[in-house]
Amino acid sequence: MIYYVNMSQTLEELKSGSLIGLKKVKLACDLKEFPIEILSLSETLEILDLSDNKLTELPDSISQLKNLKILFFERNNFTEFPAILKELPLLSMIGFKSNQLKTVPENAFPPRLKWLVLTNNKIEKIPKSIGDCLHLQKCTLAGNQIEELPSEMKNCINLELLRISANKLNLIPEWLFELPKLSWVAFGGNPASHQMEKNTNFDSFDWNDFSLQEMLGEGASGLISKATWKSKKEEVAIKVFKGSMTSDGLPEDEMEISISSGFHENLIQILGKIKNHPENKSGLIMKLISPTYNNLGNPPNLDTCTRDVFDEKTVFTENEILKIAKNIASVCAQLHLKGINHGDLYAHNILINNTADCLFGDFGAASFYDINSNLSHTIERVETRAFGCLLEDLLSLVPANGMNNQFVNKWQNLITDCTTKDVKSRLSFNQILEELNTF
Secondary structure, three states, X not given: OOOOOOOOEOXXXXXXXXXXXXXXXXXXXXXXXXXXXXXXXXXXXXEEEOXXXXXXXXXXXXXXXXXXXXXXXXXXXXXXXXXXXXXXXXXXXXXXXXXXXXXXXXXXXXXXXXXXXXXXXXXXXXXXXXXXXXXXXXXXXXXXXXXXXXXXXXXXXXXXXXXXXXXXXXXXXHHHHHOOOOOEEEXXXXXXXXXXXXXXXXXXXXXXXXXXXXXXXXXXXXXXXXXXXXXXOEEEEEEEEOOOOOOOOOHHHHHHHHHHOOOOOOEOOEEEEEEOOOOXXXXXXXXXXXXXXXXXXXXXXXXXXXXXXXXXXXXXXHXXXXXXXXXXXXXXXXXXXXXXXXXXXXXXXXXXXXXXXXXXXXOOOOEEOOOOOOOHHHHHHHHHHHHHHHHHHHHOOOOHHHOOHHHHHHHHHHHHHHHOOOHHHOOOHHXXXXXXXXX
16 A cells, blocks of 8 residues: 655746656645646656646646556646546546536546536536546546536446535435445535425524534534533533535535434434524534444545555454444444435444443434335335445454454355345345344
């Protein structure tokens, strides 16, 4: 596995030639034009990060960067996706988050495209040629103005993670949930999305009744802080939503789904909403989690793309894995009974303590769906594949001598039943629970 140090260089260093030989270059210095000196790094350059500049176009000469694998242009001023990128033979990851993109031309994607980030732009149409991206695994299109997905996209048979929230989709096609490897999908905030009635009976509490203490964490959608609930004389956690588009979807959807999920001993308990925030922001009051809980895994990195990574010292017994599996399957069964697709079923969204008690959270990519629709069967079984991937990852953390041979085949069979290419024939979460109870 390759690790890259995230250091920012200067334009002066580039022009002086002192960056020759580097594999990664990051420049954020108000660039209005592509620095042509970058071409002098063509023999070694693999990662180029020109985020946070004012670029609007690329020169055709960028095609000289034949070794380039990863390219970031987040928070620039591009209005059209540069078709010249198709000329880069090794380019596998492209990021244009938060630009002004309106147009993505046909045949503009490079042949090895694996990871495409076009979140938070003004794109109205996805080119049919996306169907030629047979290596595409991760595609984030949330926060655009896309009205339909091209049917050619059904050829993207390696697509595992898709974000199409907060667009203008009038139809979410059936073929989408039949893609053989799709596991993590967010589709809320569209005209075609299932609308649930808001829970108007959920208690709201005045912001001034809370005294904020230290920050506990920051996610894509908001800040979580420890707080004292003055009138109740207890400590809680408060998540204040930023109110802006995230890579997964809309914060207001996350809030409503968190409330609608209901009580489950393996869900982070929601105690209420806040009102009268000084900046009119939305927020949730949550039960404070014991500091004995830690993240089960870490998010995917540039190398793993769609799969979580784990600390080298992380190990589990088979009994601990079984406990985690039962708890998470039970939570997911409840969510899908309520027509909620979590969309981000990963170890990094699970908290665990030293006795393998776990809490499932982060509804940033969650979506409501109609449990009576034709799609409900396959939507649940897309998430089933994510569960199968989680099992596969966790089982790799059990030492070889810690596995009872009698159950190895049972685990493998369950993973197969969760991840088989025929989506409709996968197990539901209730069936998974029944199977786990035989272990």
